[in-house]
């Protein structure tokens with residue numbers, strides 16, 4: 066493709082200029098991401114909340130879990146902090162998108178990269194990678210801290226099987242949540258709206274649908290994104306009626322895919 | 338070169354109705370000169386510019402940049418540089434980082450970031466968070482961003498809005514320089530006085546329609562009317578006499594206004610007929626007046642003050 070370009074004061078036709086490649090868009094989005102403090106704050110918060118609260122909850126519950134009256138498994142506690150850390154994943158996913166709409170910078174972005182799908186893809190990829198890594202590391206550190214107290218009571222868990230799966234599962238779950246929020250962010254374009262809707266869906270509605278009676282209620286509960294996605298992040302779920310880890314995660318991924326497609330279609334059509 | 342053909346944009350205005358922001362306009366913005374895009378608030382300037390940049394999809398019609406749709410551009414930032422809104426910057430990111438991501442998105446070397454910062458005189462504050470920037474600094478950063486790809490087409494939406502005289506002069510010189518380099522320069526404004534100093538060509542828009550598309554000089558001679566104010570003790574006699582010579586004479590309060598003859602000739606004529614003259618002044622209506630007259634019917638928001646309610 067040729068382009069009319071300006072070179073040292075003269076307009077020239079050049080055939081060798083490439084469209085902004087996906088790699089270029091990815092690099093641009095990475096510069097954006099790392100040059101605002103909110104990215105680092107949310108990641109640090111994810112780590113501190115995730116690893117810290119897991120350690121704290123294991124310290125507090127270790128002797129009860131080791132006693133005969135315990136009716137929960139230690140496996141439900143070893144990644145407990147992730148339930149709270151998911152909030153910061155939502156915040157990161159939202160900010161990456163909605164601050165651009167809030168400031169109007171999205172117009173600069175789409176003027177520089179008219180292929181809007183690439184912007185959506187680049188943001189998604191970066192958030193997935195960041196949250197995947199940070200989530201997994203957080204889970205490992207939380208395990209190290211929490212298992213120290215469980216070990217002291219003789220109920221420590223070895224790093225294998227479902228425990229190991231829940232480590233990278235935590236990374237996968239946070240990455241999924243970040244992606245889910247990115248899609249919602251592109252649809253809603255509003256920071257507070259995006260964060261509150263996703264959090265309400267994950268934390269409040271996910272539990273409230275439990276109250277719907279019968280098999281219908283059971284299915285709705287299973288299918289809620291938080292309920293479907295979270296079992297992968299824990300060796301033993303508190304709620305035994307949910308999908309098992311990989312089935313649930315597949316359902317969660319499907320829900321994310323639907324939202325992403327919707328976001329893509331809307332962003333492509335809508336005036337920026 | 339920017340070319341619009343039957344370009345139209347309608348926005349939904351509630352209750353199933355639509356509001357036509359840009360109404361089937363045709364225009365060409367030529368390279369090598371500064372084209373001023375002039376119109377009152379809500380005339381459709383920003384909407385037109387967003388359509389040029391492929392941000393808003395036209396309801397109908399087309400607009401092309403260098404012969405093709407902007408979205409099909411092989412290298413967007415190298416083809417057209419735009420300043421749409423100087424506030425549209427993340428307040429927590431530094432000016433340099435803002436330019437860095439933009440450069441990266443189009444594979445423009447990072448060295449160019451330093452160059453454009455120099456170009457607009459922001460190098461000393463490039464590391465500061467953009468949220469701390471004054472309005473003028475924000476405008477400069479926006480212009481730096483527009484120049485990143487060294488583009489042959491530059492589009493600036495109200496670049497002097499809120500600038501001090503020094504800043505305005507800078508933008509004016511800068512625009513002139515860009516046009517002299519052979520670039521297409523398209524600048525919007527709602528102030529005629531500003532455009533008169535900056536633009537070679539004028540595109541006047543009102544209520545989404547093109548009201549004038551002509552050179553600045555043409556616009557001046559066509560629209561900036563002038564007349565000679567005559568005050569005389571025998572005003573009626575003077576009016577009859579001058580009117581009898583085929584001149585356009587109108588009587589306003591205690592003066593008459595004569596169009597079609599210069600002050601000296603009018604004075605001589607009155608003198609030859611023994612009429613005393615107390616005042617003889619050439620009055621030029623300003624370009625601002627001409628612009629106001631032209632767009633009078635298309636102003637969307639009239640202020641309800643005595644001055645504006647005429």
Ligand SMILES: Nc1ncnc2c1ncn2[C@@H]1O[C@H](COP(=O)(O)OP(=O)(O)OP(=O)(O)O)[C@@H](O)[C@H]1O
Pocket residue numbers: 348349357358376377378379380381382383384385527
């Ligand atoms: N996104 C939108 N949705 C609905 N109406 C819009 C939208 N954008 C612009 N309009 C309407 O279109 C018309 C033209 O607006 P536009 O912003 O293009 O004017 P303008 O010439 O840039 O004015 P100003 O000098 O105030 O910047 C206005 O009546 C405005 O209300």
Ligand SMILES: [Mg+2]
Pocket residue numbers: 382383384494
């Ligand atoms: Mg405008």
